Amino acid sequence: MLVNVQVGAPxxxxxxxxxxxxxxxxxxxxxxxxxxxxxxxxGVTMAVPRHRITALIGPSGCGKSTLLRCINRLNDLIDGxxxxxxxxxxxxxxxxxxxxxxxxxRRVGMVFQKSNPFPKSVYENVAYGPRILGVTRRAxxxxxxxxxxxxxALWDEVRDRLHDSAxxxxxxxxxxxxxxxxxxxxxxxxxxxxxxxALDPVATAKIEDLxxxxxxxxxxxxxxxxxxxAARVSDFTGFMWLGELVEFGLTRDLFTTPRDRRTEDYIxxxxx
Amino acid sequence: xxxxxxxxxxxxxxxLRSLEDEVLRMGGMVSGLLQRAVAALxxxxxxxxASVVADDAGVDALHLxxxxxxxxxxxxxxxxxxxxxxxxxxxxxxxDLERLGDHAEGIARLAPFRGRSSLARSVVDLSYMTGxxxxxxxxxxxxxxxxxxxxxxxxxxxxxxxxxxxxxxxRVLLTHxxxxxxxLSEAIDLVMAAMRLERAGxxxxxxxxxxxxxATGVLRPLGGSRxxx
Numbered sequence: 001m002l003v004n005v006q007v008g009a010p011x012x013x014x015x016x017x018x019x020x021x022x023x024x025x026x027x028x029x030x031x032x033x034x035x036x037x038x039x040x041x042x043g044v045t046m047a048v049p050r051h052r053i054t055a056l057i058g059p060s061g062c063g064k065s066t067l068l069r070c071i072n073r074l075n076d077l078i079d080g081x082x083x084x085x086x087x088x089x090x091x092x093x094x095x096x097x098x099x100x101x102x103x104x105x106r107r108v109g110m111v112f113q114k115s116n117p118f119p120k121s122v123y124e125n126v127a128y129g130p131r132i133l134g135v136t137r138r139a140x141x142x143x144x145x146x147x148x149x150x151x152x153a154l155w156d157e158v159r160d161r162l163h164d165s166a167x168x169x170x171x172x173x174x175x176x177x178x179x180x181x182x183x184x185x186x187x188x189x190x191x192x193x194x195x196x197x198a199l200d201p202v203a204t205a206k207i208e209d210l211x212x213x214x215x216x217x218x219x220x221x222x223x224x225x226x227x228x229x230a231a232r233v234s235d236f237t238g239f240m241w242l243g244e245l246v247e248f249g250l251t252r253d254l255f256t257t258p259r260d261r262r263t264e265d266y267i268x269x270x271x272x
Numbered sequence: 273x274x275x276x277x278x279x280x281x282x283x284x285x286x287x288l289r290s291l292e293d294e295v296l297r298m299g300g301m302v303s304g305l306l307q308r309a310v311a312a313l314x315x316x317x318x319x320x321x322a323s324v325v326a327d328d329a330g331v332d333a334l335h336l337x338x339x340x341x342x343x344x345x346x347x348x349x350x351x352x353x354x355x356x357x358x359x360x361x362x363x364x365x366x367x368d369l370e371r372l373g374d375h376a377e378g379i380a381r382l383a384p385f386r387g388r389s390s391l392a393r394s395v396v397d398l399s400y401m402t403g404x405x406x407x408x409x410x411x412x413x414x415x416x417x418x419x420x421x422x423x424x425x426x427x428x429x430x431x432x433x434x435x436x437x438x439x440x441x442x443r444v445l446l447t448h449x450x451x452x453x454x455x456l457s458e459a460i461d462l463v464m465a466a467m468r469l470e471r472a473g474x475x476x477x478x479x480x481x482x483x484x485x486x487a488t489g490v491l492r493p494l495g496g497s498r499x500x501x
Contacts, residue, residue: 228350256353257353257488258353264353264354267352267353268351268353268354269281269352270281
């Protein structure tokens, strides 16, 4: 993979939160990305506020998942990916050659569209990350598992079957288990790529409630096709179009008074 | 984006257009009621006044119908951005139009008790004041149709004229009340009618505010005195 990191002063880009925003934890400055010869991101500048939920919306292929996967460098796994610009997670330069990607991914958890529990017990799914990080004492692991499952609003439903297979849980429970697994290693940022698209409305509501609670401890970035979900759960929203971050701002502003005509057309369903 | 990439939400756009048509129809009904109510008061025409009272029920029914359709549209279409502002503005405008209808009804209800009012014909000109309010209403609804915040702002400015006319009517009638105490009731009714027209002007100003919001997203008071919600 070819990484071209341009270091420069932050520009007053399209994705700057308002002056009233809390400090940012993720900052992209003129971030561009290519899959081979195809450019997927075009100079994205965005600041993700700490302990807030930021939603990325836009039509399929607009680059929102690509942008999300830049934050934990999941795109590194794809051949021919090239990145330009700057992306920071708190104190680290995400694409600096010296950046420890394993440590980065500990600090940036991720939940995917389809729940993907390991074919292990509920307990082992949650304990997996801490074990990798060197936690071996049973009592400490027990505490982490319970704390994580409670934080994911799953503890009461699985406390009596911690050692049963995670694959026996319902879809919504599996997704919350994946959230518990992600937060077991205490990440700073939680990325969620369409986490509810395979869930029914009840399970979706549980995940949304969970997100609202989790933002007190974590910064959440969610990609969603469901604009009502973005409007319901997020504090900030970015609208992407053809690889460009067209507009970024407070969710209530973007959904009532968007500044850009393309945003207006998209969220009112007038193009596709 | 090219025209071929665009599409419209046909069902939503049709429903919104139909709602806008209903608001305009309601505005026309209300404007007519104001004119007829003041004419009935001036002429002491009990039958005309009764027909205004009866027709206001139609305005009330239309308001409830619009409100139900707005709720259904919000629930089923989940409009956003400019669409959301227009839909919520329609709800606000319908409420103000309903109040305007109530003021027309209130003026009409004054007529049967007075008989033919010589004061209303010779001393104060409520017809002119009514004309100003109806002109404001016409232009506010025109601004809504055109999503024209400049015209809406201009409408709100004209409310000062209505306020001034109300004060003028009050001062003139106060003089008459002092000079001709036996016509006190008649004068008080006219003061009340003028006050209702003044409140009608405030409701039209509220409508102008909704137009500015629908067009720009900015919701702020445009006039001085405001009609209660």
